Amino acid sequence: MPREGSIDVLVVGSGAAGLAASVSAVSAGARVALATKTTLQANNSSKAQGGIQAALGADDSPDLHADDVFRSSHDSADRELVSVLTTEAPSAIAWLEELGCAFTRHSVIGGPSGRRGGYRLARCGGASRKRLLQVGDRTGHAITKALRAQHEGGDAETLAHHRLEALERRGAGWRASFATPDGVRTVSAGAVVLASGGRCYAEAGLRGELSTNHPNATGETTRIACDAGAEARDLDALQYHPNGGAWPATMQGYSIPETTRSYGAVLLNADGEEFTDSLGPRDEVSQAIFDEVEAGRGVATADGRPAVLLDTTRISASDAEVSLPYMLRRYRGAGIDPLSEPLLTYPVLHYQNGGLVIDTRAETTLEGLFACGEIAGGTHGRNRMMGNSLLECVVFGRRAGAAAAEQARS
Numbered sequence: 546m547p548r549e550g551s552i553d554v555l556v557v558g559s560g561a562a563g564l565a566a567s568v569s570a571v572s573a574g575a576r577v578a579l580a581t582k583t584t585l586q587a588n589n590s591s592k593a594q595g596g597i598q599a600a601l602g603a604d605d606s607p608d609l610h611a612d613d614v615f616r617s618s619h620d621s622a623d624r625e626l627v628s629v630l631t632t633e634a635p636s637a638i639a640w641l642e643e644l645g646c647a648f649t650r651h652s653v654i655g656g657p658s659g660r661r662g663g664y665r666l667a668r669c670g671g672a673s674r675k676r677l678l679q680v681g682d683r684t685g686h687a688i689t690k691a692l693r694a695q696h697e698g699g700d701a702e703t704l705a706h707h708r709l710e711a712l713e714r715r716g717a718g719w720r721a722s723f724a725t726p727d728g729v730r731t732v733s734a735g736a737v738v739l740a741s742g743g744r745c746y747a748e749a750g751l752r753g754e755l756s757t758n759h760p761n762a763t764g765e766t767t768r769i770a771c772d773a774g775a776e777a778r779d780l781d782a783l784q785y786h787p788n789g790g791a792w793p794a795t796m797q798g799y800s801i802p803e804t805t806r807s808y809g810a811v812l813l814n815a816d817g818e819e820f821t822d823s824l825g826p827r828d829e830v831s832q833a834i835f836d837e838v839e840a841g842r843g844v845a846t847a848d849g850r851p852a853v854l855l856d857t858t859r860i861s862a863s864d865a866e867v868s869l870p871y872m873l874r875r876y877r878g879a880g881i882d883p884l885s886e887p888l889l890t891y892p893v894l895h896y897q898n899g900g901l902v903i904d905t906r907a908e909t910t911l912e913g914l915f916a917c918g919e920i921a922g923g924t925h926g927r928n929r930m931m932g933n934s935l936l937e938c939v940v941f942g943r944r945a946g947a948a949a950a951e952q953a954r955s
C-alpha cells in the first residue's frame with residue numbers, strides 16, 4: 546500500500562479481536578489492511594492463559610452463562626451484548642477448532658485410535674457451571690496462533706510498526722494517520738475496526754503498581770476515538786487479577802492462572818485460614834485480599850511487598866500436568882515447586898472492564914467505526930469474568946469484521 550493508501554476495511558490491533566475481525570472481513574469479500582503498533586505477535590491475547598468460556602457442558606446453557614455474567618458484573622453489563630456473547634460462544638469454539646485450535650479434551654482410555662473425549666471443562670470464578678475450555682495454560686497463545694495463520698494465509702495486508710495517532714471522518718468513511726519508522730502514513734477506509742486493547746500497562750505505570758499486561762497496552766486508541774466523538778462507558782472500572790505473582794521477584798507481574806483455584810488451590814492468610822470464597826467473582830476476591838492485608842493478616846515477601854498465600858499444594862499432580870504445565874515450569878524454573886509449597890500472591894492490574902460503547906454489530910456510536918475486544922465496553926459491565934475476554938474477542942471480532950465489510954460496500 547502506498548503512503549496514502551485506500552482500503553475497504555482497516556483493522557487496528559493484532560490481538561485475538563483484530564485477527565478475528567480481519568479474517569471475517571476478508572471472508573466477507575472486503576479488501577482489508579491490519580495495522581498494529583509493533584509486531585503481529587505483540588499483544589495481551591497471546592499472553593492469556595486460563596481459557597475461554599462456552600456453555601458446552603451437558604448441564605449448561607447460554608442462558609446460565611448469561612446469568613453468571615450479569616451476577617458477576619453486579620447487573621451492570623449490557624443485556625443484548627451478553628446475550629450475543631453467550632449464545633454465539635459454542636459456534637465461536639467450533640470456528641476456532643476449524644482454524645486449528647485444539648482445545649484440551651479428556652483422553653479416551655482404550656477407545657478406538659483417533660477417538661477424542663469430551664472437552665476438559667473447568668469452573669472459573671463466579672461461574673455456576675464448569676464452562677472453561679483450555680489449551681493447557683497457554684490458551685491465548687493457541688487461539689492467536691490459529692487466527693494469525695488464517696490472517697497471514699489470506700488476502701489481508703499487514704501493516705506492522707504502524708501506531709495509530711489520529712482518526713478523522715472523510716466523506717462516508719474514515720482517514721487514519723499512523724506513526725511508522727519511515728514517518729507518517731495515512732490510510733483511508735470505508736470502515737475502521739478498532740481492536741487495540743486496553744490500557745492497564747500504562748495505568749500501572751502511572752500508579753506505581755504491577756500489571757500483567759503487555760507494554761503495548763497503553764490505551765491511546767480509546768482517547769483517539771473519543772476525540773473523534775465516540776462514546777465510552779465504565780472507563781474507571783479497572784480489574785485487578787486476584788493472583789499476581791508476589792515472589793520471587795522474577796514472577797512479579799505474572800498472573801497465576803485462575804485455573805489453579807478451579808483445580809483446588811485456596812487463598813490463606815498468615816494464620817493459614819481461608820478468608821474468602823476463592824472462586825468468587827474477581828472483584829470480590831481481590832477486595833478480600835486487600836482487606837486481609839489491611840487488617841494485618843497478610844504476609845510480606847522478601848522484598849517487603851504485601852502478599853497472602855495461595856495453597857497450590859492442594860492441586861493434584863495430574864490436574865496440574867494437564868492444565869497448568871506452563872505455570873509449573875515458570876515457578877520450578879524460579880526455584881519454587883507449587884505442588885510442594887504455597888505461592889505468595891497479591892492482586893495486580895489486569896483488565897479494562899469498560900470501553901467504547903458498541904451495539905450488537907460492534908459498531909460504536911459513530912457510523913462506520915467499529916470496536917471489539919478489550920477496547921469495547923458493555924459486555925462485562927464493571928467486572929469481567931475470567932474466560933469471557935477471549936470469547937468477546939472472537940464473537941465480536943467476527944461480527945465487527947463482517948459488519949465493517951458490509952458497511953464499506955454500502
Ligand SMILES: Cc1cc2nc3c(=O)[nH]c(=O)nc-3n(C[C@H](O)[C@H](O)[C@H](O)COP(=O)(O)OP(=O)(O)OC[C@H]3O[C@@H](n4cnc5c(N)ncnc54)[C@H](O)[C@@H]3O)c2cc1C
Pocket residue numbers: 557558559560561562563580581582583585587588589590591592593594595596597684685707708709710740741742743757758759761762763764765766800895896917918919920931932933934935936938
Ligand atoms: C497475562 C494475561 C492472562 C489472561 N488470561 C485470560 C484468560 O485466560 N482468558 C480470557 O478470556 N482472557 C484473559 N486475559 C485477557 C485477554 O487476554 C485480553 O483482554 C484480550 O486478549 C484482549 O484482546 P484484544 O484483541 O482486545 O487486545 P490485545 O490482545 O491487547 O491486542 C491489542 C493490539 O492493539 C495494538 N495496539 C495498541 N495500541 C495501538 C495503536 N495506537 N496503534 C496500532 N496498534 C495498537 C497492540 O499492539 C496489540 O496488537 C488475560 C490477559 C493477560 C494480560
